[in-house]
Amino acid sequence: MKTFEEKWTAWLDGQLSSRELIEFESSLPDLAAAEAEKRDAQKLGAFLKKELGAQTLSNEEFFSHQLRERIAREAEESTRPRQGYGGQAWWTVPRLVWSGATALALFVIFGIAMLREHQPGERSEYLTQILNSKVDPAANPNATVSIFESKNENKVTVLWTEGLQSLPADYAAK
Amino acid sequence: MELRRLLIAVSVILAISLVSSADAAQAVWSGLVIAENVPQPAAIPPELTKFEQTLKDLFGYNQFELIGQSSKTLRTGEEDWLASSKYFALHVDAHGENDSGYALNLKLYKEKDILLETEANLSRTSPLVIKGPQVGSGQLLLVLVVKGDEQTHRHRHAEPTNPISAGWHRLRRAIHNILP
Numbered sequence: 001m002k003t004f005e006e007k008w009t010a011w012l013d014g015q016l017s018s019r020e021l022i023e024f025e026s027s028l029p030d031l032a033a034a035e036a037e038k039r040d041a042q043k044l045g046a047f048l049k050k051e052l053g054a055q056t057l058s059n060e061e062f063f064s065h066q067l068r069e070r071i072a073r074e075a076e077e078s079t080r081p082r083q084g085y086g087g088q089a090w091w092t093v094p095r096l097v098w099s100g101a102t103a104l105a106l107f108v109i110f111g112i113a114m115l116r117e118h119q120p121g122e123r124s125e126y127l128t129q130i131l132n133s134k135v136d137p138a139a140n141p142n143a144t145v146s147i148f149e150s151k152n153e154n155k156v157t158v159l160w161t162e163g164l165q166s167l168p169a170d171y172a173a174k
Numbered sequence: 175m176e177l178r179r180l181l182i183a184v185s186v187i188l189a190i191s192l193v194s195s196a197d198a199a200q201a202v203w204s205g206l207v208i209a210e211n212v213p214q215p216a217a218i219p220p221e222l223t224k225f226e227q228t229l230k231d232l233f234g235y236n237q238f239e240l241i242g243q244s245s246k247t248l249r250t251g252e253e254d255w256l257a258s259s260k261y262f263a264l265h266v267d268a269h270g271e272n273d274s275g276y277a278l279n280l281k282l283y284k285e286k287d288i289l290l291e292t293e294a295n296l297s298r299t300s301p302l303v304i305k306g307p308q309v310g311s312g313q314l315l316l317v318l319v320v321k322g323d324e325q326t327h328r329h330r331h332a333e334p335t336n337p338i339s340a341g342w343h344r345l346r347r348a349i350h351n352i353l354p
Contacts, residue, residue, distance in 0.1 A: 129295040169310025
């Protein structure tokens with residue numbers, strides 16, 4: 001069974017059947033006032049339909065509208081600071097460039113410093129160096145000393161003496 | 175955030191590097207060796223195994239017998255020690271550590287007489303062999319080797335003249351010298 005509001009709405013829209021219409025109108029206390037209200041409602045409906053009805057866009061207008069929206073969106077994005085993956089904005093392009101340039105400069109300075117310290121032809125610091133060597137001249141007047149390195153991978157530095165006084169085999173004792 | 179992570183990583187690497195360099199105490203092994211040719215040569219002492227072929231090629235003997243030895247761990251680089259046999263003694267006096275190794279003063283004594291005196295910079299990667307006097311049919315040899323820090327030793331040995339590696343070691347030493 002329909003409520004009064006449902007019947008009222010159907011009456012305003014002219015949707016009631018003849019029997020329902022007679023029954024509903026007879027139930028109204030003031031039919032004239034209801035009729036006036038119905039006319040006002042219909043007038044308002046017509047007005048709203050006219051003023052607020054969906055505006056159909058032509059293809060051209062729709063395309064222009066989409067384009068304008070996109071331009072506006074992109075313009076808004078470009079004015080915002082760029083965001084990294086973690087929401088960080090530290091690695092901006094200028095900072096990346098500066099960081100790269102600084103790293104390169106440090107590398108060059110470090111490389112030059114190393115090359116200056118290790119001049120070509122300089123004796124490698126990885127070889128043992130004999131700075132000074134002397135043999136007792138009184139006991140070994142003809143002794144000579146020479147220095148060389150083994151050519152194999154062991155890099156043995158040899159201090160080679162010649163002319164030292166020979167000793168008997170007993171001296172080999174532990 | 176990224177910068178902070180990078181700084182933390184660099185700090186950790188530097189700290190590990192400094193700690194490892196600080197802990198790398200090295201020992202200098204010094205030996206008095208009689209080299210001679212014998213029909214049935216004895217096995218070479220383990221300290222010389224690495225240089226066996228080099229010694230054979232250099233001196234032309236087939237046996238290398240230890241008659242005296244000493245191994246000294248260097249903490250300050252200022253230590254001194256003696257490797258001796260019955261008649262010979264090698265006195266080693268370290269005068270500090272430098273870029274390439276240890277500054278040493280070496281004195282070879284025959285009983286109480288100094289036969290030979292040498293100032294040397296003993297490299298961590300390059301052993302020193304001194305040809306001493308003829309003894310009977312053999313030859314006295316003095317051998318000095320820096321032991322310990324084997325990993326560094328092998329690395330440097332493989333690429334002794336790599337400037338990047340050398341630069342890194344210099345930088346590490348410089349930082350180590352600056353920091354207490």
